[in-house]
Amino acid sequence: MTTRTPLDRAAVALGVASLASALFALVEGDLEFVTMGGGGVAVTLGLGALAVAAGWLGSRPLALVAGVGLLVAAVVLLGLLAATGNGGFLGGSASTFALWLGLGTGLVVVSLADR
Amino acid sequence: MTGLLAAVRIGVALLWISNLSWKNPPTFGQGDSPSGLYQFTRWAVEYPVFPPYSWVVEHLVLPNFAVFGWTVLFVEAALGAFLLIGLATRFFALVGLAQTVAITLSVANAPNEWLWSYVLMLLVHVAIFATAAGRYAGVDGLLRERWTASTSRLPRLLAAVS
Numbered sequence: 001m002t003t004r005t006p007l008d009r010a011a012v013a014l015g016v017a018s019l020a021s022a023l024f025a026l027v028e029g030d031l032e033f034v035t036m037g038g039g040g041v042a043v044t045l046g047l048g049a050l051a052v053a054a055g056w057l058g059s060r061p062l063a064l065v066a067g068v069g070l071l072v073a074a075v076v077l078l079g080l081l082a083a084t085g086n087g088g089f090l091g092g093s094a095s096t097f098a099l100w101l102g103l104g105t106g107l108v109v110v111s112l113a114d115r
Numbered sequence: 116m117t118g119l120l121a122a123v124r125i126g127v128a129l130l131w132i133s134n135l136s137w138k139n140p141p142t143f144g145q146g147d148s149p150s151g152l153y154q155f156t157r158w159a160v161e162y163p164v165f166p167p168y169s170w171v172v173e174h175l176v177l178p179n180f181a182v183f184g185w186t187v188l189f190v191e192a193a194l195g196a197f198l199l200i201g202l203a204t205r206f207f208a209l210v211g212l213a214q215t216v217a218i219t220l221s222v223a224n225a226p227n228e229w230l231w232s233y234v235l236m237l238l239v240h241v242a243i244f245a246t247a248a249g250r251y252a253g254v255d256g257l258l259r260e261r262w263t264a265s266t267s268r269l270p271r272l273l274a275a276v277s
Contacts, residue, residue, distance in 0.1 A: 006257055033132060034133065034136075035136045081141075082140050083141075085139060093135065094136065094139070094140070098132045098191070098192035098196050099196070101192055102196030102199040103199075105197070109254055110257065113258055113261065
């Protein structure tokens with residue numbers, strides 16, 4: 001049986017936050033805190049699920065992959081915004097960039113921390 | 116009680132994150148019909164709050180608006196990202212304070228603006244700083260003991276700003 005540490009539970013929480021953020025794709029108006037659409041939903045669901053699995057299994061490498069994946073997605077989104085003024089295939093806006101930056105950084109930090 | 120502090124921190128993070136959705140690179144609203152960040156920044160000149168600040172905006176910021184726009188985007192994205200996960204929270208509370216002062220000096224006298232909304236923004240960042248809100252359900256809380264025990268520079272710095 002896997003013994004989960006507080007860092008593993010943090011990875012689960014960050015993954016759940018990523019999964020939950022996909023709900024913003026369904027929201028419009030003042031409560032749409034994060035612009036989410038297109039491929040961005042797939043990114044946030046896929047890497048969020050990976051982070052949850054990483055924390056559940058106590059796997060630091062998996063958590064690191066999820067975190068780096070979110071950071072790469074954030075950088076690609078920013079590049080698309082700079083080049084075209086929109087999120088392209090990822091959808092989203094600078095708010096999506098900030099969300100992925102936070103969740104990705106959190107996952108990288110907890111996966112690299114000494115245990 | 117600690118859950119409430121985490122909720123305040125995460126709520127403020129969402130405030131910064133959601134307000135990035137209308138700061139659109141690469142123009143940030145600069146163009147024939149000004150909008151978005153460019154229009155709000157111009158209000159510092161059209162509706163001055165503090166004349167020296169208006170002078171800086173008119174002569175330094177607006178002529179170099181792309182640089183300013185990207186700087187705002189990165190600062191506010193970092194605010195949203197790091198307050199969300201509670202990493203280096205006290206440092207980012209101070210950054211949030213500074214950014215709120217800049218916003219207040221830009222728009223407080225513009226039509227339909229409510230000064231108290233900016234005072235409230237200032238106060239909530241003071242509260243986040245005073246309570247070190249990242250130590251509750253945040254990365255700061257998870258790692259601060261390790262950072263404090265470390266002799267390396269970066270962990271010690273993170274302990275100081277958490």
